[in-house]
Amino acid sequence: MLPASPGALPLPLAFCAPNIEECLTKFVAAVPTGHTDRARDRELLARVAQGDIAALRAIYDQHASRAITIAFRILRNREEAEDIVQETFLEVWRRAAQFDPGRGGAVAWVVTIARSRAIDRLRARNIAGRTIASAAEGNGVLVPLPSPSPATETERRRDERRVAEALGTLPPAQRRTIELAYFEGLSQSEIAVKTASPLGTVKMRVKLAMAKLAQLLGDEGT
Amino acid sequence: MMRRHNLTCAQFVDKAEAFALEALDELEQRACARHIVRSIHHHGCREALASAQSVVDSLAAVLPGGAPPAALWSAIEARLGIGTGSSNAEWL
Numbered sequence: 001m002l003p004a005s006p007g008a009l010p011l012p013l014a015f016c017a018p019n020i021e022e023c024l025t026k027f028v029a030a031v032p033t034g035h036t037d038r039a040r041d042r043e044l045l046a047r048v049a050q051g052d053i054a055a056l057r058a059i060y061d062q063h064a065s066r067a068i069t070i071a072f073r074i075l076r077n078r079e080e081a082e083d084i085v086q087e088t089f090l091e092v093w094r095r096a097a098q099f100d101p102g103r104g105g106a107v108a109w110v111v112t113i114a115r116s117r118a119i120d121r122l123r124a125r126n127i128a129g130r131t132i133a134s135a136a137e138g139n140g141v142l143v144p145l146p147s148p149s150p151a152t153e154t155e156r157r158r159d160e161r162r163v164a165e166a167l168g169t170l171p172p173a174q175r176r177t178i179e180l181a182y183f184e185g186l187s188q189s190e191i192a193v194k195t196a197s198p199l200g201t202v203k204m205r206v207k208l209a210m211a212k213l214a215q216l217l218g219d220e221g222t
Numbered sequence: 223m224m225r226r227h228n229l230t231c232a233q234f235v236d237k238a239e240a241f242a243l244e245a246l247d248e249l250e251q252r253a254c255a256r257h258i259v260r261s262i263h264h265h266g267c268r269e270a271l272a273s274a275q276s277v278v279d280s281l282a283a284v285l286p287g288g289a290p291p292a293a294l295w296s297a298i299e300a301r302l303g304i305g306t307g308s309s310n311a312e313w314l
Contacts, residue, residue: 053299053302053304057295060295060298064290064294064295065286065287065289065290066282066285066286066287067290068290068294069285069286069287070282070285082290082291082294082297085290085294085298086294086297086298086301089298090298090301090302093302107282107283108279108280108282111279111282111285112278112279112282115244116244119244123248156283159280159283160283160284162283163280163281163283163284164284166280167284178243178281181240181243181245182243182278182281183281183285185244186245187244187245187246187247188240188245188246188247189247191245203240206239206240206243206245207236207239207240210239210242210243210274210277211239213277213280214273214274214276214277217276217277217280218273218276
């Protein structure tokens, strides 16, 4: 199924309307992707916008792993996760010209698309009480990527360490809430049920955690 | 038919973090989307959303890497019609 069918929503956030993804793209701030990554992403996506399939393949090689990881962690189904990744890269292909380098790197864009589509699919299933496996379970389905260039790898590891450290500063309940929301795609209501916490408590944890992360990541990113 | 709930800027700002995480329930998520897109004048909405979205984008950095199945790229190529002379120009 190609996503360009007239009735299909090509957006990662499957609202009937309006186009929130385009809106978000305009407003969001830079993400902590290294300058080398960003320059390369900009160049690659410009080439994709011109119809360069080799450039799309390069982006795929760099970022598909994270896209499939987040899709799998949300959907817990390998076939569906792979389908999400296919849809994600079809979307990258046709929307590359809309990529906003001011927002951040291609990895954030690709993962956002994959994650949003996975959440859409999950919520369409309307599965109650699904089991949430550990983070380690989600990691086990993939094999290591070939080594990227040293500069790219250094930037990637720095970003990873920086975000992991920021998450590590959160109180356990807040960190768990963010993990369930971001990595497992649960809504606040679902998190409340999952953690046997009042919904108001979950909402407060989300606010406090996001504020702390914004402070830590914003400070370090400048 | 469900009645649409129009948010104020203060209400949107209060929900911005969860909205960026896509962690709101469906109706709230849609209400936030409508608010940020349709309203012309905002009071802190864009800033709150930008900050929250920046955090969400950052979280991608801790996703573990790994190689997707070898056949996956071939499937993408097939869906793009690669090899039959197509390009993404038709999508634009």
